Amino acid sequence: MMEITLTHYLVLSTVLFSIGLIGVMRRKNLLMLFFATEILLNSVNIALVAISHFYGDFTGQMFAFFIIAIAASEVAVGLGLLVLWFKRFNTIDLDNMTSMKG
Amino acid sequence: MEMYLYIALFAPLVGSLTAGLFGASKKTLFTGVFASGMLFASFISSLLLLVQVLQGNTYHVEMMTWIATGGLYVPFGFVVNSVTVTMMMVVTTVSTVVHVYAIGYMDHDKAFNRFFAYLSAFVFSMMVLVMSDNLLGLFIGWEGVGVCSWLLIGFWYHKESATWAANEAFIMNRIADLAMLVGIFTLYWNLGTISYEGIFASVGTADHTMLVVAAAFLFVGAMGKSAQFPLHTWLADAMEGPTPVSALIHAATMVTAGVYLVVRMNPLYDLVPEVGIVIASLGAFVAMFAASMALVNRDMKRIIAYSTLSQLGYMFVAAGLGAYWVALFHLMAHAFFKALLFLGAGNVMHAMSDELDPFKMGGLGKVMPGTFWMMTLASIALAGFFPFAGFFSKDLILEVAFVGHHPILYTVLLLTAGLTAFYSFRLAFLIFTGEERYKLFGFHPHEAYKYMLVAMSPLLVLAIIAGFLFKGTYYEMVTAMLPAGEYHVHNPIVYWIMTIGTQLFVGGAVLYAWIKYKNAKVDKKVEAGFFYQLLFNQYYIPKIYDEVFSKPYAELSKMFWKLDNAVVDATVDGIAGVFYGTAKKTHTMQDGNLSSMLKWMVVGLVALLVSAAVFIGVVTNADVIMKLLGH
Numbered sequence: 090m091m092e093i094t095l096t097h098y099l100v101l102s103t104v105l106f107s108i109g110l111i112g113v114m115r116r117k118n119l120l121m122l123f124f125a126t127e128i129l130l131n132s133v134n135i136a137l138v139a140i141s142h143f144y145g146d147f148t149g150q151m152f153a154f155f156i157i158a159i160a161a162s163e164v165a166v167g168l169g170l171l172v173l174w175f176k177r178f179n180t181i182d183l184d185n186m187t188s189m190k191g
Numbered sequence: 192m193e194m195y196l197y198i199a200l201f202a203p204l205v206g207s208l209t210a211g212l213f214g215a216s217k218k219t220l221f222t223g224v225f226a227s228g229m230l231f232a233s234f235i236s237s238l239l240l241l242v243q244v245l246q247g248n249t250y251h252v253e254m255m256t257w258i259a260t261g262g263l264y265v266p267f268g269f270v271v272n273s274v275t276v277t278m279m280m281v282v283t284t285v286s287t288v289v290h291v292y293a294i295g296y297m298d299h300d301k302a303f304n305r306f307f308a309y310l311s312a313f314v315f316s317m318m319v320l321v322m323s324d325n326l327l328g329l330f331i332g333w334e335g336v337g338v339c340s341w342l343l344i345g346f347w348y349h350k351e352s353a354t355w356a357a358n359e360a361f362i363m364n365r366i367a368d369l370a371m372l373v374g375i376f377t378l379y380w381n382l383g384t385i386s387y388e389g390i391f392a393s394v395g396t397a398d399h400t401m402l403v404v405a406a407a408f409l410f411v412g413a414m415g416k417s418a419q420f421p422l423h424t425w426l427a428d429a430m431e432g433p434t435p436v437s438a439l440i441h442a443a444t445m446v447t448a449g450v451y452l453v454v455r456m457n458p459l460y461d462l463v464p465e466v467g468i469v470i471a472s473l474g475a476f477v478a479m480f481a482a483s484m485a486l487v488n489r490d491m492k493r494i495i496a497y498s499t500l501s502q503l504g505y506m507f508v509a510a511g512l513g514a515y516w517v518a519l520f521h522l523m524a525h526a527f528f529k530a531l532l533f534l535g536a537g538n539v540m541h542a543m544s545d546e547l548d549p550f551k552m553g554g555l556g557k558v559m560p561g562t563f564w565m566m567t568l569a570s571i572a573l574a575g576f577f578p579f580a581g582f583f584s585k586d587l588i589l590e591v592a593f594v595g596h597h598p599i600l601y602t603v604l605l606l607t608a609g610l611t612a613f614y615s616f617r618l619a620f621l622i623f624t625g626e627e628r629y630k631l632f633g634f635h636p637h638e639a640y641k642y643m644l645v646a647m648s649p650l651l652v653l654a655i656i657a658g659f660l661f662k663g664t665y666y667e668m669v670t671a672m673l674p675a676g677e678y679h680v681h682n683p684i685v686y687w688i689m690t691i692g693t694q695l696f697v698g699g700a701v702l703y704a705w706i707k708y709k710n711a712k713v714d715k716k717v718e719a720g721f722f723y724q725l726l727f728n729q730y731y732i733p734k735i736y737d738e739v740f741s742k743p744y745a746e747l748s749k750m751f752w753k754l755d756n757a758v759v760d761a762t763v764d765g766i767a768g769v770f771y772g773t774a775k776k777t778h779t780m781q782d783g784n785l786s787s788m789l790k791w792m793v794v795g796l797v798a799l800l801v802s803a804a805v806f807i808g809v810v811t812n813a814d815v816i817m818k819l820l821g822h
Binding site for chain 2: 116122
């Protein structure tokens with residue numbers, strides 16, 4: 090059986106990041122946008138933990154915990170706003186949120 | 192005593208700044224009264240200094256250093272001697288009177304406070320001009336009075352003609368001031384100093400050609416300020432300003448600055464009699480030239496302005512012939528009666544709702560007796576009847592020309608004296624006697640405020656007594672500084688024939704004016720004549736200037752304007768256009784849609800990643816790339 094090396098983790102991380110990026114670009118639903126953002130953050134977390142393990146340095150893993158904590162609170166706030174927005178406008182479609190025009 | 196010098200100099204400035212503080216606000220009587228009070232303080236100080244100078248003292252103070260660099264040292268230095276104190280007395284006397292008068296004259300003007308700020312600033316500049324101990328200080332005062340004159344001619348700036356006249360005066364003076372600067376530079380270049388003392392100490396040994404050049408250029412500067420031909424057109428147009436301004440600036444003080452300059456620089460002009468004779472000839476020419484234009488004019492203030500021009504010509508004749516004290520004496524006497532004449536004209540203008548055509552007046556003597564008497568007496572003084580001030584000063588100039596063996600100058604001046612009497616009494620008769628023509632035009636004239644007449648009375652007294660009362664004392668005083676000369680016709684028979692003859696001639700001119708104008712009849716045939724038209728159109732000189740200078744200049748300016756549009760403006764607009772166009776094309780990026788913004792964010796991220804990758808690639812493979820490039 091093939092051994093799983095750092096490269097594999099990084100490839101996984103890159104693939105996940107790309108999926109997240111495409112999600113961020115293509116999705117028009119605010120909820121889906123949050124999901125895509127989570128995928129982006131977690132792809133970064135995978136890379137951080139893998140590299141941290143590779144070097145035997147815990148700094149990367151600590152960073153991953155921070156990112157998880159911040160992501161959780163960000164989503165909590167974001168979802169709260171999302172619910173408010175939905176109550177008010179009855180939609181969470183991004184194309185309707187265009188009040189901040191240049 | 193130095194304190195009085197500073198009070199005389201700076202009190203008008205204090206008045207001006209105080210009035211200026213309230214310049215934008217509504218009329219407050221306080222500013223007028225305060226500015227007049229400051230002027231009175233200046234007058235009293237000048238009077239005390241005069242007493243000291245009469246006792247033989249002179250004062251010279253250096254307030255502070257102004258310019259000290261290399262060999263050039265210019266202080267803020269001020270001098271009180273017999274010549275400057277004479278000018279100080281003239282300036283402060285007339286301006287105090289005019290300030291008080293203006294409180295009444297400008298009574299209904301919205302910009303009352305601003306007027307006093309300007310008027311007092313003018314007096315301050317004039318005092319700097321007069322009292323400075325060097326030519327550069329004089330030049331600062333010279334420019335200061337120019338600016339104040341501009342501000343005051345254009346005081347009613349909503350009137351197109353007033354702003355035009357203000358600009359004309361300013362530009363004409365600028366032309367002359369350039370020549371004056373050249374004169375000052377010439378003196379500094381060759382003598383290494385610009386203080387009067389230094390210049391007078393070294394002119395004696397200086398190169399004669401250089402002195403001629405310097406004297407000529409300085410005189411061109413004086414021609415501008417004193418409105419001598421060919422720079423004379425601005426003075427008549429300057430009558431657009433309020434009448435107190437005409438009285439103070441364009442009759443009594445500023446326009447005499449040119450004469451003052453020649454008198455002050457007398458050691459220089461003494462050495463170059465060839466320049467002196469040019470000055471005298473030009474003066475005599477202007478005296479007659481201006482008087483001839485006054486003969487037919489139909490604008491009260493312009494007639495008096497031409498008369499001023501003519502009298503300035505007399506002063507230059509005296510100054511040019513070396514009779515500096517006579518020039519200064521006529522300057523003083525003229526200031527008194529001419530200011531009085533102008534202030535009287537101001538009363539008439541007020542009474543007639545700013546009507547200036549004397550043919551529409553007539554019989555005003557009954558309605559405004561005070562003004563009638565003052566203007567008549569001022570006209571008598573101007574015409575030079577015994578024993579008024581004009582007799583002593585003007586006859587003296589005639590004697591100077593006679594004694595100096597200049598028969599042509601003498602004849603011209605004598606004829607001009609007749610013209611002077613004619614036009615001044617033509618004006619007086621048209622305004623004050625005869626039928627009451629103003630009734631046809633629906634005017635309701637009234638006498639001016641009493642305090643205005645009271646304010647004018649010192650000038651009236653001086654216009655009457657300045658000649659016989661002051662002449663002796665004045666002569667004693669100024670000849671301490673100026674070359675003495677009695678200019679007396681030695682043969683008593685010739686003297687009496689001359690004096691009585693002049694008086695009869697002038698009297699005849701007045702009589703002729705009475706016959707001709709007591710009924711204000713207009714002779715249509717004469718009016719259509721060539722000479723009348725020539726004089727009435729001021730020898731067509733304004734028209735010629737317009738055609739020869741103004742219009743080609745306007746054309747040239749238009750051409751350059753087009754060039755400017757095609758090159759400079761086009762370049763600037765082009766650069767702006769690039770930015771504007773780019774912004775117009777790219778602003779759609781900011782459509783407010785979160786989704787598209789995120790896409791742009793990703794594009795940015797990718798671009799940064801790519802450039803980072805390229806950078807790293809280049810850095811790590813630097814040696815390979817260098818080889819490929821052939822190093």
